[in-house]
Amino acid sequence: MADTATTSGKTEVWRTRAVVRRSTRAWRVRGSAAVVLVLVLAVLLVPPFAQLDQQAVDLTAKLRPPSWAHPFGTDDVGRDLLLRCVYGLRVSLLVGVVAAVVATVVGTAVGALAGALGGWPDRLLMRLVDVFASVPHLLLGIFIVAMFRPGVWPVVVSVALTHWLSTARIVRAEVLSLRSRPYVDAAISGGASRHRVAVRHLLPGVLPQAGLAAVLMVPHAVWHESALSFLGLGLPTHQASLGTLVQSARGSLLAGDWWPTLFPGLCAVVATLAIAGLAGAWRERLNPRRRSELML
Amino acid sequence: MLELRDVTAGYDRRAPVVRGVSLTVRVGEAVGLLGPSGCGKSTLARVAALLHRPDAGQVVLDGEPAAGWRHRAPRAQRTSFGVVFQQPRLSADPRLPLARLIAEPLRANGRPVDAVPELAETVGLTADLLGRRPHEVSDGQLQRACLARALALRPRWLVCDEMTAMLDASTTAALVGVVEAYRRESGAGLLAVGHDRVLLERWCDRTVGWAELTSA
Amino acid sequence: MTPPTEPTPGGTVLSVRGLCVRFEMRDGSYVRAVTDASFDLAAGECLALVGESGCGKSVLASALLGLLPANASVAGSAVLGDAGSGAGGLDLLAADERVLAREVRGRRVGLVPQSPVAHLTPVRTVRSHLDETVRALTGTSGPDGVRAAAGRAAFPEDHLDRHPHQLSGGLAQRAATALALVGDASLLLADEPTTGLDRDLVERTVDELRRHTGDHRALLLITHDLAAAGRIADRVAVMYAGRLVEITDAAAFFGAPGPRHPYARGLLNALPERDFAPVPGLPPELGALPEGCAFAPRCDRASEACATVPELTSGVACHHVAVARA
Structure with a gap:
């Protein structure tokens, strides 16, 4: 790429490298943001405003393939799958977001305490993390939901309690690294209390990392909810979630009807990719070398 | 008077980098501590500023032994030191604009922050730079802000650990000039740690080599 | 690829003409980090590029x-190799990334990095670094090539199996220099090679760089350390706010009659062995340069003449020096 500009009477030919990469990245971010926006608006606005009943059974129209009237087709009792997917995504995202937030809060608290206190509290908390981490987390999740009746909240608790470990480790490592920075020394020398150092200097330094971990955890939690529901341990089957939709479509898939399985699965994949795309852009921004446009 | 008595310190008790070192900075005196990099002189500077707990030995401020280190040091004792480190990028909280950076010690002690413009002027920072964050200014400008922060509480001792190692000649001379002007006006003592003999001898009343300090 | 022929002593190794670098900021405006830099570098010569932090000297190195x-975008030209001798005049600014990666970096331009320990992979030994570089750049392998490469930078053979963190600052610097020398590049580019080193080590490092320059290489030393520059440079280029304001013989610059540009004089006088007095004020923002001479706001000789940008004529860009000579 070259363009010309005239300064002080001389014509300069400007050359630059790698323009393409920058703009494709911008488009990827915009695409992800648009998809996330559409999904969020759909799950927030369609259920309260659309005068449609997702549970409306129409046995005369069961297992219709996709058409204009039913873009995603209908299921084995004639319910519209597009509407079921919107309700399913609503429940799945709710579970995902709440579980991710709870897991991040727990993980950040444990990690920050361990990193800031050091010594035996650090060792104790980190051994606790190791104990949790030594059990496969899907297994632990199944164990937790199995203790309760099927419903949304046991699934949230189960996913949250199995996912705070990595956040705790990330936050602890970050706090340990920040704590040894000279700017913390300077704050202590300036008379800052322990509380002030933790709240003003350490926590703001780790929150972006923790926030990023939370966003990346949302799709992961959605998949966990789907897995638990698919195994029949998560949500009751009449409650639409992406997992229960796929689970109840198993029978029709064997008969060759693909759409009741494909569309809920596609919803989960698209939501995951879009959220991960946004999180990727955020991670780029966190990188301090990227933050500065001028290299001096 | 700032006295370091028989200080042994390091990061591993079995292999301390500072062994039995004693050093005195008299009231208003500027002492240069000269040594090769990695010899332990920065550790000694951190001990002197009550930022690192020594394995053995004492730090005595005007006849009164230091009561603790880091947060365990009484606020009055630890704020009687202004410290400036070698790398301004690591010494500045990356999220704080320079004005907040300079005001941080004032806020931490509940003092009014209206002294900030004057502090900034002392170190030669212009008003338009005060709203910027560390990644938007040069190393030299950031180190000026770090020096202003060190002076904010009007400390009785300044500890400058390789303050000018990353800086060009003009900025070095400017920062040393600021430190000296402050010392003339306040009578503060100085412990300047570095490896540049020419600089320390020009700057300080007396310069001590690391080797003489550890052999004594 | 044909091996670049060895430049003859005195032949041009690098010829930079009208080099400009600008950065496009998020709001669409441009910041000029380097403006209209022109200089030549001959074989056997060491040019020191000095200036305050943020003056654009490292950007110039990255552009090359x-x-x-x-x-970032660039303008102007930077021709590597003697165009007249047929050694292949290659414009570094116009060359595409493949040419730069395969033929230039390491082979025709050796980079001595700012922080050698960060430049080396922490989990690999010095021997494996050298071995890989020797194999990639010369096509030969085996212990002889590695020993020869280490020997050239006076890196002790019994330290070859150490990892970077086990080396002292001086040895790490020698390891990095050994790597830079493997490709037998005709241009050595040293970007702040002495930051954070002790005075003794600074002197040893620059002396070694000077020794490697020999008769057939050119050295571009980018530094804020005037003492280091004065020790080894043949010529000095002073950069201020993205422009070269003085290029002159090092002996004249550091000795008599001294620098001619007021900024260069101020910078030199700031040294603790001289007046130890700073140049008043701060360097201007590259994004908001004053009209005309960028140094005028800090200059005690500023006059109306300074409202225009002074041309670099006979090695100095200052209205007053030019007036005095006329």
Whole structure:
């Protein structure tokens, strides 16, 4: 790429490298943001405003393939799958977001305490993390939901309690690294209390990392909810979630009807990719070398 | 008077980098501590500023032994030191604009922050730079802000650990000039740690080599 | 690839003409980091590029190596190799990334990095670094090549199996220099090679760089350390706010009659062995340069003449020096 500009009477030919990469990245971010926006608006606005009943059974129209009237087709009792997917995504995202937030809060608290206190509290908390981490987390999740009746909240608790470990480790490592920075020394020398150092200097330094971990955890939690529901341990089957939709479509898939399985699965994949795309852009921004446009 | 008595310190008790070192900075005196990099002189500077707990030995401020280190040091004792480190990028909280950076010690002690413009002027920072964050200014400008922060509480001792190692000649001379002007006006003592003999001898009343300090 | 022929002593190794670098900021405006830099570098010569932090000297080095970020663009030319001798005059600014990666970096331009320990992979020994570089650049392998490469930078053979963190600052610097020398490049580019080193080590490092320059290489030493520059440079280029304001013989610059540009004089006088007095004020923002001479706001000789940008004539860009000579 070259363009010309005239300064002080001389014509300069400007050359630059790698323009393409920058703009494709911008488009990827915009695409992800648009998809996330559409999904969020759909799950927030369609259920309260659309005068449609997702549970409306129409046995005369069961297992219709996709058409204009039913873009995603209908299921084995004639319910519209597009509407079921919107309700399913609503429940799945709710579970995902709440579980991710709870897991991040727990993980950040444990990690920050361990990193800031050091010594035996650090060792104790980190051994606790190791104990949790030594059990496969899907297994632990199944164990937790199995203790309760099927419903949304046991699934949230189960996913949250199995996912705070990595956040705790990330936050602890970050706090340990920040704590040894000279700017913390300077704050202590300036008379800052322990509380002030933790709240003003350490926590703001780790929150972006923790926030990023939370966003990346949302799709992961959605998949966990789907897995638990698919195994029949998560949500009751009449409650639409992406997992229960796929689970109840198993029978029709064997008969060759693909759409009741494909569309809920596609919803989960698209939501995951879009959220991960946004999180990727955020991670780029966190990188301090990227933050500065001028290299001096 | 700032006295370091028989200080042994390091990061591993079995292999301390500072062994039995004693050093005195008299009231208003500027002492240069000269040594090769990695010899332990920065550790000694951190001990002197009550930022690192020594394995053995004492730090005595005007006849009164230091009561603790880091947060365990009484606020009055630890704020009687202004410290400036070698790398301004690591010494500045990356999220704080320079004005907040300079005001941080004032806020931490509940003092009014209206002294900030004057502090900034002392170190030669212009008003338009005060709203910027560390990644938007040069190393030299950031180190000026770090020096202003060190002076904010009007400390009785300044500890400058390789303050000018990353800086060009003009900025070095400017920062040393600021430190000296402050010392003339306040009578503060100085412990300047570095490896540049020419600089320390020009700057300080007396310069001590690391080797003489550890052999004594 | 034909091996670049060895430049003859005195032949031009690098010829930079009208080099400009600008960065496009997020709001669409441009910041000029380097403006209209022109200089020549001959074989056997060491040119020291000095200036305050943020004056654009490191950007210039990155431009020569094609290592600028995506929002930067360049203008002008930087021809490597003697165009007249047929050694292949290659414009570094116009060359594409493949040419730069395969033929230039390491082979025709050796980079001595700012922080040698960060430049080396922490989990690999010095021997494995050298071995890989020797194999990649010369096509030969085996212990002889590695020993020869280490020997050239006076890196002790019994330290070859150490990892970077086990080396002292001086040895790490020698390891990095050994790597830079493997490709037998005709141009050595040293970007702040002495930051954070002790005075003794600074002197040893620059002396070694000077020794490697020999008769057939050119050395571009980018530094804020005037003492280091004065020790080894043949010529000095002073950069201020993205422009070269003085290029002159090092002996004249550091000795008599001294620098001619007021900024260069101020910078030199700031040294603790001289007046130890700073140049008043701060360097201007590259994004908001004053009209005309960028140094005028800090200059005690500023007059109306300074409202225009002074041309670099006979080695100095200052209205007053030019007037005095006329």
